[in-house]
Amino acid sequence: MANVTWDEIRNLRADFLNLQLTETANKLSERNCVELIGLLVKEGLLNVIYTTDGKDIITEQRLIREILDEIYANGGRINIVDLAQHLRIDLSYIENKIGDVCKEDSTLQFTLGQFISADYTNRLIEEITDILLERGLIAFSELIRQFDLPTEYLNSILTNRIIGSSQHNIKYESGTLYTENYVRLQQNILIGYLQGALLPLRVNELI
Incomplete structure (x- = not known):
């Protein structure tokens, strides 16, 4: 395939794309496909990425689509190391496509x-809110351990989406999230305990 013109290369590329859409019997042979792809890559008309095992190739645009599909298939959250392993693509290519x-x-x-989708964030907010409504309070550090999330990301959604919620009156103080209902419940318990006491109580007995 030496000494071909640019017009011939463009025609070959068009033929290649058309043949790939026709019946199997009319498709190019594997050898011809390899030669054609190699020529298109050499002439700068096609950019492809080889998988880590060298068995497959993928275009840069298709890689973006595959990354998005993997994010959605994993519930909207995946780190790029796992992503590279799933797609069998070198990590450097994944990093170059983040933007x-x-x-x-x-x-x-x-x-x-990590890639994190808006849907994942919304589900996380609902789950954290449900935990708070059930338990009344939870430590920020416990949320980090439970969900294995970056501190910066978790702090952002707590500050912007959960704390100060007008619906549930969720507060944050001294590293702990709590609801106003929890505070009122504890106050009522304390009042009842004090009213039922027959003898003076030490403060440490109330804690």
Whole structure:
């Protein structure tokens, strides 16, 4: 395939795309496909990425789509190390596409090596809120351990989406989230305890 013109290369590329959409019997042979792809890559008309095992190739645009599909398939949250392993793509290619992926889906966040979708964030907020309504309080450090989340990300959604919620009156103080209902319950318990006491009580007995 030496000494071909640019027009011939463009025609070959068009033929390649058309043949791939026709019946199997009319498709190019594997050898011809490899030669054609190699020529297109060499001439700068096609950019492809090889998988880590060298068995498959993928275009840069298709890689973005595959990354998005993996994020959604994993519930809206995945770190790029796992992503690279799932796609069998070198980590450096994933890192180079972070900006393009977030541009393709503007609801995505990338923080400390993880893609996190808006849907995941919404589900997380609901789950944390349910925990608070059931228990009344929970330590910030416990949430970090339970959900294995970056501190910066968790602090952001707590500050902007949960704390001060007009619906549930959730507060944050000294590293602990709590509801006003929990505070009122504890006050009522304390009042009842004091009213029922027959003898003077030490403060440490009330804690």
